[in-house]
Amino acid sequence: xxxxxxxxxxxxxxxxxxxxxxxxxxxxxxxxxxxxxxxxxxxxxxxxxxxxxxxxxxxxxxxxxxxxxxxxxxxxxxxxxxxxxxxxxxxxxxxxxxxxxxxxxxxxxxxxx
Amino acid sequence: xxxxxxxxxxxxxxxxxxxxxxxxxxxxxxxxxxxxxxxxxxxxxxxxxxxxxxxxxxxxxxxxxxxxxxxxxxxxxxxxxxxxxxxxxxxxxxxxxxxxxxxxxxxxxxxxxxxxxxxxxxxxxxxxxxxxxxxxxxxxxxxxxxxxxxxxxxxxxxxxxxxxxxxxxxxxxxxxxxxxxxxxxxxxxxxxxxxxxxxxxxxxxxxxxxxxxxxxxxxxxxxxxxxxxxxxxxxxxxxxxxxxxxxxxxxxxxxxxxxxxxxxxxxxxxxxxxxxxxxxxxxxxxxxxxxxxxxxxxxxxxxxxxxxxxxxxxxxxxxxxxxxxxxxxxxxxxxxxxxxxxxxxxxxxxxxxxxxxxxxxxxxxxxxxxxxxxxxxxxxxxxxxxxxxxxxxxxxxxxxxxxxxxxxxxxxxxxxxxxxxxxxxxxxxxxxxxxxxxxxxxxxxxxxxxxxxxxxxxxxxxxxxxxxxxxxxxxxxx
Numbered sequence: 001x002x003x004x005x006x007x008x009x010x011x012x013x014x015x016x017x018x019x020x021x022x023x024x025x026x027x028x029x030x031x032x033x034x035x036x037x038x039x040x041x042x043x044x045x046x047x048x049x050x051x052x053x054x055x056x057x058x059x060x061x062x063x064x065x066x067x068x069x070x071x072x073x074x075x076x077x078x079x080x081x082x083x084x085x086x087x088x089x090x091x092x093x094x095x096x097x098x099x100x101x102x103x104x105x106x107x108x109x110x111x112x113x
Numbered sequence: 114x115x116x117x118x119x120x121x122x123x124x125x126x127x128x129x130x131x132x133x134x135x136x137x138x139x140x141x142x143x144x145x146x147x148x149x150x151x152x153x154x155x156x157x158x159x160x161x162x163x164x165x166x167x168x169x170x171x172x173x174x175x176x177x178x179x180x181x182x183x184x185x186x187x188x189x190x191x192x193x194x195x196x197x198x199x200x201x202x203x204x205x206x207x208x209x210x211x212x213x214x215x216x217x218x219x220x221x222x223x224x225x226x227x228x229x230x231x232x233x234x235x236x237x238x239x240x241x242x243x244x245x246x247x248x249x250x251x252x253x254x255x256x257x258x259x260x261x262x263x264x265x266x267x268x269x270x271x272x273x274x275x276x277x278x279x280x281x282x283x284x285x286x287x288x289x290x291x292x293x294x295x296x297x298x299x300x301x302x303x304x305x306x307x308x309x310x311x312x313x314x315x316x317x318x319x320x321x322x323x324x325x326x327x328x329x330x331x332x333x334x335x336x337x338x339x340x341x342x343x344x345x346x347x348x349x350x351x352x353x354x355x356x357x358x359x360x361x362x363x364x365x366x367x368x369x370x371x372x373x374x375x376x377x378x379x380x381x382x383x384x385x386x387x388x389x390x391x392x393x394x395x396x397x398x399x400x401x402x403x404x405x406x407x408x409x410x411x412x413x414x415x416x417x418x419x420x421x422x423x424x425x426x427x428x429x430x431x432x433x434x435x436x437x438x439x440x441x442x443x444x445x446x447x448x449x450x451x452x453x454x455x456x457x458x459x460x461x462x463x464x465x466x467x468x469x470x471x472x473x474x475x476x477x478x479x480x481x482x483x484x485x486x487x488x489x490x491x492x493x494x495x496x497x498x499x500x501x502x503x504x505x506x507x508x509x510x511x512x513x514x515x516x517x518x519x520x521x522x523x524x525x526x527x528x529x530x531x532x533x534x535x536x537x538x539x540x541x542x543x544x545x546x547x548x549x550x551x552x553x554x555x556x557x558x559x560x561x562x563x564x565x566x567x568x569x570x571x572x573x574x575x576x577x578x579x580x581x582x583x584x585x586x587x588x589x590x591x
Contacts, residue, residue: 044578
């Protein structure tokens with residue numbers, strides 16, 4: 001089992017969700033985060049005082065998958081989120097030792113579903 | 114026994130004597146004093162009091178209409194996304210400043226100056242034409258004769274008309290929100306208030322050809338609201354929809370407003386302000402009229418709120434608050450033209466129809482992919498036209514004699530309705546055509562729409578370099 005963490009542009013969330021649904025991945029968690037990689041910040045000013053904003057708004061998706069779904073999920077995320085410009089985001093894959101469904105108590109692969 | 118009788122007799126006698134002497138004194142006083150004469154000073158004082166009352170009325174209602182700008186700012190910013198809030202507030206704020214200058218520089222003169230049936234020609238610039246307001250009727254000897262029927266000073270007239278012009282300009286900002294360049298909007302607003310609004314206003318209120326034709330628009334369903342609506346429609350057509358509003362298959366992707374509290378409170382402010390907009394258009398503190406007009410205004414707003422709620426509930430499954438609010442505004446816009454000429458029952462019917470129209474119009478505009486974030490076209494354009502025609506249907510001569518005459522439903526035939534339709538159509542053609550030209554010229558000269566990257570990032574940062582809610586983290590899109 002793996003936990004896939006993807007940090008994407010917020011306005012690509014709809015496209016990524018659509019691509020994931022097409023890949024039969026329906027279960028996920030989404031968070032508001034701020035962050036940056038290579039993408040530079042932008043300038044804001046307030047009453048004459050300029051400031052640099054370099055932690056930018058992003059969306060983080062967390063998707064728990066069985067081994068067979070890792071590649072399809074990653075490909076779907078890339079398909080939905082890629083624009084070719086700096087700032088498209090990153091995908092991290094973590095090992096997931098255990099997963100439990102609260103309602104039924106199932107564990108492991110069946111719990112991921 | 115005898116002593117009691119005597120006491121009673123004495124008392125009666127005393128009372129009789131006292132009364133008799135009073136009468137005698139009174140007769141003497143009455144016979145000597147003459148009734149007080151009605152002097153010129155008294156006449157002047159009474160006249161001055163009337164002018165003072167009328168001016169007070171015009172100014173206070175004018176302040177209420179000014180306050181409507183606050184309502185528009187709240188409605189529009191609430192119905193748009195957080196990332197564009199600064200831009201929308203800036204547009205709504207600055208548009209009144211632009212209107213103030215433009216209307217003073219030229220708009221007032223074009224609209225109310227004596228001239229041809231098409232446009233004013235005298236006293237064009239900076240309200241400097243000859244004028245002896247508050248003289249009225251034949252006593253008026255200035256060049257703004259179109260307003261010589263109201264006995265208030267010139268600057269009261271100007272201020273009241275200015276806030277109406279400002280209302281027309283701010284209608285446009287909602288329809289073009291979330292994708293228009295700030296400077297494009299500024300330029301267009303100036304041209305609208307300096308030229309377009311005054312010309313059509315001259316036709317209807319400034320002694321122009323529509324007024325002569327017998328078209329009546331009491332507080333401006335056509336002059337203010339439909340003008341804003343047609344200008345907005347031209348802008349929406351040339352701008353195109355917001356990114357992502359319409360999917361590839363043609364379905365609508367809802368773009369949620371970020372603050373329904375602000376929107377709802379904004380509509381309350383507009384409802385309140387309309388009690389200045391409609392009753393104030395008497396431009397005189399006429400007791401009989403201003404109470405009735407406030408009630409017809411309110412009746413239409415209430416009825417439209419209810420009918421819009423019911424229609425939205427039926428068609429969409431649940432009572433959508435934004436539809437309820439749009440409904441209220443639709444009723445107010447629709448009753449703006451007929452409010453003085455129709456009964457309360459008629460006003461209720463006008464409101465019921467307006468509420469139905471606005472919901473259907475919102476769905477229609479989305480169907481034909483005309484993206485209007487706040488429903489400005491559905492509220493102001495559609496119901497501005499309907500309200501104008503409603504005069505031709507519901508007017509009653511008995512309510513305000515020697516004005517409209519009877520409408521179609523009260524035995525007046527088609528004459529009034531014909532004039533109303535002609536007026537609505539003429540203003541539509543002129544405003545839409547000129548707006549298209551002006552928007553197109555702006556597009557060619559300085560560009561109309563922001564870049565896609567800026568639209569995605571938000572116009573707050575793109576146009577103004579600042580955010581409305583810098584500390585909030587609510588930017589998750591759905």
